[in-house]
Amino acid sequence: MASRATRLTRALRRVEPPPRAVDWSIFALVVFETLSGVLSLGAGHPANGLLFVAHGVAGLSLVVLVGCKLYRVRRRVLDARLRDRHTALSVLLAVVALASLGTGIAWVLGVEVRIGFWTLLNVHIGFGLLVVPVLFFHLRARFRPPRPVDFAERRRALQYGAILVFGAATYRATETVGALRGVGRRFTGSRPLPPGEGNDAFPVTSWVADDPDPVDPADWSLSVAGLVDRPLELNRSDLTPDETRSVLLDCTSGWYTEQHWTGVKLGDALDTAGVHSSARWVTVRSVTGFRWSFPIAEAREMLLATHVGGDPLSHGHGAPLRLVAQNRRGFQWVKWVDVVEVRRRRDPAQWLAVLVSGFG
Numbered sequence: 303m304a305s306r307a308t309r310l311t312r313a314l315r316r317v318e319p320p321p322r323a324v325d326w327s328i329f330a331l332v333v334f335e336t337l338s339g340v341l342s343l344g345a346g347h348p349a350n351g352l353l354f355v356a357h358g359v360a361g362l363s364l365v366v367l368v369g370c371k372l373y374r375v376r377r378r379v380l381d382a383r384l385r386d387r388h389t390a391l392s393v394l395l396a397v398v399a400l401a402s403l404g405t406g407i408a409w410v411l412g413v414e415v416r417i418g419f420w421t422l423l424n425v426h427i428g429f430g431l432l433v434v435p436v437l438f439f440h441l442r443a444r445f446r447p448p449r450p451v452d453f454a455e456r457r458r459a460l461q462y463g464a465i466l467v468f469g470a471a472t473y474r475a476t477e478t479v480g481a482l483r484g485v486g487r488r489f490t491g492s493r494p495l496p497p498g499e500g501n502d503a504f505p506v507t508s509w510v511a512d513d514p515d516p517v518d519p520a521d522w523s524l525s526v527a528g529l530v531d532r533p534l535e536l537n538r539s540d541l542t543p544d545e546t547r548s549v550l551l552d553c554t555s556g557w558y559t560e561q562h563w564t565g566v567k568l569g570d571a572l573d574t575a576g577v578h579s580s581a582r583w584v585t586v587r588s589v590t591g592f593r594w595s596f597p598i599a600e601a602r603e604m605l606l607a608t609h610v611g612g613d614p615l616s617h618g619h620g621a622p623l624r625l626v627a628q629n630r631r632g633f634q635w636v637k638w639v640d641v642v643e644v645r646r647r648r649d650p651a652q653w654l655a656v657l658v659s660g661f662g
Contacts, residue, residue, distance in 0.1 A: 329437065402432075566605070606623050
């Protein structure tokens with residue numbers, strides 16, 4: 303038994319990069335996973351599918367490197383004589399990283415667990431974001447600069463190639479297992495809701511705290527302003543719903559539903575206002591200050607919905623007016639729309655507005 307363990311240890315050492323290379327590779331993959339994860343929140347078009355594949359393969363490759371790291375430092379954690387004042391931070395980083403990786407894998411495999419209003423996908427995102435500050439504090443405590451020698455050998459390229467092949471093969475295997483279990487995920491990772499139509503067919507979700515008091519239709523109006531010839535101020539009677547479309551809503555909470563949305567085409571409102579030739583972007587804003595910008599050609603094809611599944615929109619689903627943005631993620635389907643602004647450039651403050659809207 304001892305000789306078998308020794309052979310296993312030697313085999314692992316042959317495929318494991320040097321300690322410093324492992325540490326900086328983990329750092330690089332965490333940065334990539336964070337950036338790709340944030341970008342994926344706004345990537346709803348099937349053309350963005352490769353981003354999600356890269357995120358999954360990198361995450362599973364990270365499992366190998368984290369395993370190498372934990373195996374290497376296990377004695378410094380388990381032996382009280384070897385611990386120092388930074389050991390607790392290292393343990394916290396390991397717990398948060400494993401929780402992020404584990405919840406992500408469990409979601410792909412079809413595990414159904416809810417923590418309050420959060421799905422496992424929400425938990426995965428939360429732990430993933432928490433890894434970043436904990437990792438930076440960890441680096442401050444145990445910083446060792448990278449050395450070219452740790453990455454220079456041909457053997458190193460083979461080792462990293464093997465790790466990426468493992469990540470890709472495992473990614474494919476988890477997707478296959480999820481499919482065999484009947485988990486009908488989209489390329490974004492979202493799962494289908496049971497069939498149904500109307501307000502009660504899908505959950506009411508709000509981004510951060512973006513949830514105002516019900517909007518009084520008598521006091522509400524839609525402003526079309528910015529780079530237009532004739533600024534408009536439209537009330538409910540000016541909006542005659544005349545177009546119905548079947549459009550899929552993919553929420554970053556991990557679900558999707560296809561509904562029949564009825565309303566007016568945003569392009570028609572822009573044509574009535576008369577768009578300047580210099581206009582390139584359209585910002586759609588909520589009564590809460592939440593807003594998002596879209597290229598003008600894409601915005602023209604969007605729908606300003608007043609109904610879903612034949613029913614008037616409920617307050618939770620954005621009444622009196624909600625943007626229907628095909629191939630965009632759910633948080634970009636702006637609710638409680640009251641302003642459409644035509645611009646030369648994308649709104650530079652939209653991300654800040656997304657984070658703070660609803661707190662005022």
